[in-house]
Amino acid sequence: MNIALKAPPIPDCNVPAYSPSGQECALFESAWTRQLPLLLKGPTGCGKTRFVAHMAAKLGLPLSTVSCHDDLAAADLTGRYLLKGGDTVWVDGPLTRAVREGGICYLDEIVEARKDVAVVLHPLTDDRRVLPLERTGELLEAPPGFMLVVSYNPGYQNLLKTLKPSTRQRFVAIEFDFLPRDREIAVVSEESGLAESRVAPLVDLAHRLRSLKGHDLEEGVSTRLIVYCASLVDSGVTLRDAVLATMIEPLTDEPDVKAALIEIADAVIRQG
Numbered sequence: 001m002n003i004a005l006k007a008p009p010i011p012d013c014n015v016p017a018y019s020p021s022g023q024e025c026a027l028f029e030s031a032w033t034r035q036l037p038l039l040l041k042g043p044t045g046c047g048k049t050r051f052v053a054h055m056a057a058k059l060g061l062p063l064s065t066v067s068c069h070d071d072l073a074a075a076d077l078t079g080r081y082l083l084k085g086g087d088t089v090w091v092d093g094p095l096t097r098a099v100r101e102g103g104i105c106y107l108d109e110i111v112e113a114r115k116d117v118a119v120v121l122h123p124l125t126d127d128r129r130v131l132p133l134e135r136t137g138e139l140l141e142a143p144p145g146f147m148l149v150v151s152y153n154p155g156y157q158n159l160l161k162t163l164k165p166s167t168r169q170r171f172v173a174i175e176f177d178f179l180p181r182d183r184e185i186a187v188v189s190e191e192s193g194l195a196e197s198r199v200a201p202l203v204d205l206a207h208r209l210r211s212l213k214g215h216d217l218e219e220g221v222s223t224r225l226i227v228y229c230a231s232l233v234d235s236g237v238t239l240r241d242a243v244l245a246t247m248i249e250p251l252t253d254e255p256d257v258k259a260a261l262i263e264i265a266d267a268v269i270r271q272g
């Protein structure tokens with residue numbers, strides 16, 4: 001069923017800034033209009049969370065974000081009975097709240113969650129669009145505005161932590177990656193306040209370090225870390241100290257790898 005959904009006009013100043021890398025904004029809006037759930041894949045710190053926040057604000061929808069972890073169970077999303085002043089009261093979890101409100105529920109790093117989470121997501125992510133609450137006996141029908149968005153980082157996957165095809169194939173999926181050089185420079189400059197000419201060597205260094213992913217490093221430098229670095233430099237921290245604290249220390253604890261990264265950083269800083 002296609003119910004015509006229309007986003008209310010939202011003043012731009014209330015929308016978190018997001019620089020698109022392709023057609024993802026149009027795709028998100030179409031998926032929301034057609035009541036389809038969305039899966040975002042991509043490395044840490046490349047803009048997935050910002051994208052969802054941007055789209056939720058643009059569409060004028062409430063957003064509940066949950067960072068999944070290996071202890072997160074279905075009841076953490078749906079809700080549970082709690083003792084309150086001698087009474088036992090049902091308290092909705094973030095997923096139930098989003099279904100009742102007709103908003104967006106964003107489950108970050110969904111592969112980390114416990115297996116029983118998939119059981120509650122399945123009837124919500126096919127054409128039934130229902131959330132059964134066993135404990136209260138309710139069967140909530142998701143209103144047209146409700147949308148489920150999940151994300152994961154394929155780089156962290158291992159055999160024990162993957163999405164089953166029966167779960168993956170319920171979602172429209174978008175692959176994310178870091179922005180091209182000039183766009184990433186513009187975003188980091190915008191986010192940190194540091195001039196683009198001073199951000200450029202930081203982005204070039206990030207590119208060098210990203211090329212080591214899979215060899216010496218599990219993950220490359222995220223856009224988030226470049227923003228941290230540029231923000232520290234903008235606050236007066238020296239370039240080398242800022243690079244060390246944001247683009248090298250968070251990446252590795254291995255002394256040999258660290259020494260190699262510092263050598264690369266020093267070379268890029270000298271050129272910049």
Ligand SMILES: Nc1ncnc2c1ncn2[C@@H]1O[C@H](COP(=O)(O)OP(=O)(O)OP(=O)(O)O)[C@@H](O)[C@H]1O
Pocket residue numbers: 017018019020021042043044045046047048049050051108153179187191223224227
């Ligand atoms: N396309 C973009 N437009 C605007 N800002 C961006 C963009 N990409 C990254 N950023 C910046 O990078 C930061 C980190 O991005 P974000 O938190 O969205 O990453 P993520 O992909 O959700 O990471 P994780 O998987 O670790 O949750 C943002 O707070 C923002 O400053």
